[in-house]
Amino acid sequence: MNVEVRGLTKTFGPASAVTDLSFEARAGIVTGFLGPNGAGKTTTMRMMLGLVAPTSGTATFGGRRYADLSHPSASVGAVLDSAGFHPAHTARDHLRVYARMGRYGPARVEQVADLTGVSAFADRLTRTLSTGMRQRLSLATALLGDPQVLLLDEPSNGLDPQGIAWLRHFVRELAAAGRTILVSSHVLGEIENTADHVVVIRDGRLVTTGPITGLYATATVLARSPQADLFAAKLGQSGIRVERRQPDLLRVHRLSTAEVAAAAASHGVMLHEITPERPTLEQAFLDLTGGSG
Amino acid sequence: MSALLAAEWTRLTSTRLWLWGVLAALGSGGLIGLLALVGPENFTPPLPGLDTSQGTHVLLGLLGFTVFAPALLGTIAVSSEYRHRSITTTALFAPRRWTWLVAKLVIYAGAGLAYGAIAATTAGASLFGVATLKGITLGLPAATVAALLARIALAMAVYSMLGVAVGALLRNQVTALVAVGAYFYMIETVLMIVPGIKALYPYLPGGATAALTGFTYLADAIAGQTGAAEAHLLSAPAGGAVLVCYALIAAAVAVVAPLRRDIM
Ligand SMILES: Nc1ncnc2c1ncn2[C@@H]1O[C@H](COP(=O)(O)OP(=O)(O)OP(=O)(O)O)[C@@H](O)[C@H]1O
Numbered sequence: 352m353n354v355e356v357r358g359l360t361k362t363f364g365p366a367s368a369v370t371d372l373s374f375e376a377r378a379g380i381v382t383g384f385l386g387p388n389g390a391g392k393t394t395t396m397r398m399m400l401g402l403v404a405p406t407s408g409t410a411t412f413g414g415r416r417y418a419d420l421s422h423p424s425a426s427v428g429a430v431l432d433s434a435g436f437h438p439a440h441t442a443r444d445h446l447r448v449y450a451r452m453g454r455y456g457p458a459r460v461e462q463v464a465d466l467t468g469v470s471a472f473a474d475r476l477t478r479t480l481s482t483g484m485r486q487r488l489s490l491a492t493a494l495l496g497d498p499q500v501l502l503l504d505e506p507s508n509g510l511d512p513q514g515i516a517w518l519r520h521f522v523r524e525l526a527a528a529g530r531t532i533l534v535s536s537h538v539l540g541e542i543e544n545t546a547d548h549v550v551v552i553r554d555g556r557l558v559t560t561g562p563i564t565g566l567y568a569t570a571t572v573l574a575r576s577p578q579a580d581l582f583a584a585k586l587g588q589s590g591i592r593v594e595r596r597q598p599d600l601l602r603v604h605r606l607s608t609a610e611v612a613a614a615a616a617s618h619g620v621m622l623h624e625i626t627p628e629r630p631t632l633e634q635a636f637l638d639l640t641g642g643s644g
Numbered sequence: 645m646s647a648l649l650a651a652e653w654t655r656l657t658s659t660r661l662w663l664w665g666v667l668a669a670l671g672s673g674g675l676i677g678l679l680a681l682v683g684p685e686n687f688t689p690p691l692p693g694l695d696t697s698q699g700t701h702v703l704l705g706l707l708g709f710t711v712f713a714p715a716l717l718g719t720i721a722v723s724s725e726y727r728h729r730s731i732t733t734t735a736l737f738a739p740r741r742w743t744w745l746v747a748k749l750v751i752y753a754g755a756g757l758a759y760g761a762i763a764a765t766t767a768g769a770s771l772f773g774v775a776t777l778k779g780i781t782l783g784l785p786a787a788t789v790a791a792l793l794a795r796i797a798l799a800m801a802v803y804s805m806l807g808v809a810v811g812a813l814l815r816n817q818v819t820a821l822v823a824v825g826a827y828f829y830m831i832e833t834v835l836m837i838v839p840g841i842k843a844l845y846p847y848l849p850g851g852a853t854a855a856l857t858g859f860t861y862l863a864d865a866i867a868g869q870t871g872a873a874e875a876h877l878l879s880a881p882a883g884g885a886v887l888v889c890y891a892l893i894a895a896a897v898a899v900v901a902p903l904r905r906d907i908m
């Protein structure tokens with residue numbers, strides 16, 4: 352089930368939060384939805400789900416608007432940071448209420464609880480849960496209907512490193528099984544190993560969209576070689592920008608590590624070290640999204 | 645719709661709200677018993693005793709005055725969803741928002757009826773108990789007492805629906821609670837002083853409630869103060885119907901206006 356956003360716009364009084372935003376999220380891949388704080392990610396997701404009425408534009412899931420889906424919670428699951436729980440409900444109570452609402456059996460409650468690690472605190476009152484536990488409970492609720500599309504708004508908020516690694520793996524598996532996943536984040540690093548595609552927005556407008564490797568276009572690779580002079584010359588001849596950092600260390604622009612290795616091999620150059628410059632990747636994102644975001 | 649009803653039922657029974665409801669119902673019924681034990685003749689100012697029809701009427705009327713409590717429970721049911729933001733998930737699972745509002749109205753009408761049944765049974769049992777204890781007979785025939793109690797129980801069911809509707813309309817828990825309380829205990833009484841409004845009294849929630857519960861103390865008092873002829877109340881079924889209309893109007897307004905608002 353593909354997700355299509357067409358010309359979404361939302362104005363709050365005089366201020367516009369999202370302006371004429373269009374993008375797609377396809378089945379079978381993870382789409383990262385990136386933008387600095389206040390870029391309009393949450394507002395966009397809320398409009399997609401019919402929680403906030405768009406000023407104009409549409410969002411469809413397999414061609415239908417969210418409210419027109421015949422069984423919405425079985426088609427689309429969402430984890431939104433603002434969703435809450437009744438403080439006097441246990442985690443299991445919460446799941447039971449929404450399982451009833453979506454017509455899913457009691458067995459499904461236990462399944463999603465096991466799947467998300469909620470089982471460990473299923474009988475605790477939601478008011479006593481930590482941020483990470485609440486995040487897991489939100490995810491469990493979203494998964495009740497085994498939906499084909501998942502919208503995750505900053506899902507790693509509050510998760511510990513194991514939790515983040517688990518979520519990353521989980522999201523990749525779902526995508527591999529043909530699900531459509533849209534994950535928002537304000538930090539590229541958080542989803543660079545998860546997302547295949549990215550949609551980058553700033554001030555409510557689309558900045559760029561495409562494969563995540565596209566962001567590497569502005570990235571750099573450090574290459575250490577005893578034949579640095581030769582390598583720099585050869586790369587220079589191919590029109591590739593190279594900086595000399597140290598006598599034996601080159602900074603190669605706009606090539607991936609694989610491309611640098613291939614180039615070295617084709618020129619018979621020996622490499623001692625080859626390192627992608629990760630801060631530069633983040634820098635590429637910051638450049639795109641306008642600096643200090 | 646059956647899934648939504650089941651979900652609301654689970655929501656109601658999995659918190660202690662229902663327990664508080666049962667306690668409040670027992671309490672308000674028991675309070676009538678306590679007042680009967682004290683005896684209306686010992687109130688300040690003294691009222692006719694339990695063995696007079698008026699005395700029994702007064703005590704039953706006081707129970708009718710507690711219809712406010714089930715209304716509050718209905719209000720809390722909706723406004724707490726906004727307060728604790730579970731409304732987001734509810735709206736995701738049931739994007740057509742009127743559907744879950746209707747489910748809440750139905751479930752809380754039932755819960756209000758149960759509340760009323762408990763309160764009325766407790767009150768009835770304690771009235772007859774106190775009468776036996778004091779060696780007197782109630783001033784009203786048992787059948788009349790039972791009928792009046794049943795009407796109060798019914799009023800409580802309708803008030804629960806009103807509470808749900810007001811909660812959906814105002815969304816903010818405190819505002820909704822204050823609005824419901826202020827209206828029934830103050831605003832309507834103040835309105836009565838305006839001459840024109842008085843003619844409308846039978847159709848206002850208070851007047852309709854008085855018709856349904858058969859407790860006309862307020863109407864009589866107003867008639868007495870203003871020296872006007874006693875206000876004519878609607879029949880009990882008509883009063884009940886007027887109350888249901890108020891609940892439906894409030895629910896309809898809640899559906900067409902605030903439920904369309906953005907859920908942030
Ligand atoms: N209810 C509202 N009323 C007025 N302005 C709002 C409202 N909700 C959001 N905004 C504004 O819309 C813009 C986008 O906000 P949004 O929450 O969608 O950003 P975001 O990308 O999710 O940010 P973050 O990374 O901080 O979560 C912001 O400027 C915000 O102040």
Ligand SMILES: [Mg+2]
Pocket residue numbers: 392393394504
């Ligand atoms: Mg956000």
